[in-house]
Amino acid sequence: MTVEYDGLEFERLGHASVRIDTGDRIIYVDPWGDVLEGEPGDGDVVFVTHDDFDHYDPTAIEAVTGDDPTIAAYEAIDTGDLTFDVIGLPHEGETTVAGIDVETMPAYNDPEGDHVDEDGEPFHAEGEVIGLLLDLEGASVFFPSDTDFHPHHESITADVFVPPIGGHFTMDRHEAGDFARSVGAELVLPEHYDTFDPIETDAEAFADELEDDGIRVELF
Numbered sequence: 001m002t003v004e005y006d007g008l009e010f011e012r013l014g015h016a017s018v019r020i021d022t023g024d025r026i027i028y029v030d031p032w033g034d035v036l037e038g039e040p041g042d043g044d045v046v047f048v049t050h051d052d053f054d055h056y057d058p059t060a061i062e063a064v065t066g067d068d069p070t071i072a073a074y075e076a077i078d079t080g081d082l083t084f085d086v087i088g089l090p091h092e093g094e095t096t097v098a099g100i101d102v103e104t105m106p107a108y109n110d111p112e113g114d115h116v117d118e119d120g121e122p123f124h125a126e127g128e129v130i131g132l133l134l135d136l137e138g139a140s141v142f143f144p145s146d147t148d149f150h151p152h153h154e155s156i157t158a159d160v161f162v163p164p165i166g167g168h169f170t171m172d173r174h175e176a177g178d179f180a181r182s183v184g185a186e187l188v189l190p191e192h193y194d195t196f197d198p199i200e201t202d203a204e205a206f207a208d209e210l211e212d213d214g215i216r217v218e219l220f
Contacts, residue, residue: 003220005160005187006139012220013037015054015195016145018162019064022137025098026066029132029143029162033060035195042066045098047089048073049107049145050129054195058082070098074130091130101135105156107147115148115169123169133158142183146170146192149179161185164192165206166199173206180210188217 003010009021014035020027025044032054043064048056048071058081061071065084073079075088087097094103107129109115109122116122124146131144133156142158148171161183164170170192171179180188188210193201207217 003218016192028064030055031060031064032057039063045070051077072097103133104130107131107145160187162189165190166193168198
């Protein structure tokens with residue numbers, strides 16, 4: 001299913017893998033081979049937020065990229081197994097990737113919160129993941145990635161918001177709903193749910209709750 005917003009076309013390939021067609025270029029965020037169909041080979045730009053297997057997949061990056069692609073990955077990822085040159089994205093800051101203005105920010109689970117493993121360690125510790133705020137043809141698109149909703153997120157606004165909602169490893173649908181209201185997005189496209197048993201959730205309830213507040217949600 002493709003969702004349109006202001007000349008952009010969004011497709012959730014599965015899990016947290018998203019394809020965006022701006023009209024001028026094809027962008028992939030966190031492509032993962034388990035949810036790809038074939039080898040699209042049409043990607044101009046690929047962004048990678050962290051090195052979990054379901055977000056950083058060198059084989060999937062090879063499969064989605066076309067001729068002369070630009071790969072931008074969080075600088076903490078060891079990308080030595082890629083055959084491409086890679087632009088390192090900072091933990092927090094602003095940069096430009098293939099003409100796209102990008103703001104990165106910390107993404108992590110609160111060590112005192114609910115999203116910790118059996119040893120009490122956060123599934124995503126601070127410094128391991130980044131969120132992405134992309135300026136695409138004048139529209140701001142925010143991928144918070146695998147994170148909880150933190151105070152530093154409260155200053156972010158975006159036209160399109162692509163949050164994880166599955167819980168367990170990330171924020172759940174209730175926290176994501178609060179996050180969506182804070183961002184003030186015109187369109188919310190949830191991801192990172194129903195792939196594994198621990199992240200099964202009621203996406204329809206998430207959509208209904210936000211639509212009651214006048215926020216457009218598409219389960220793409």
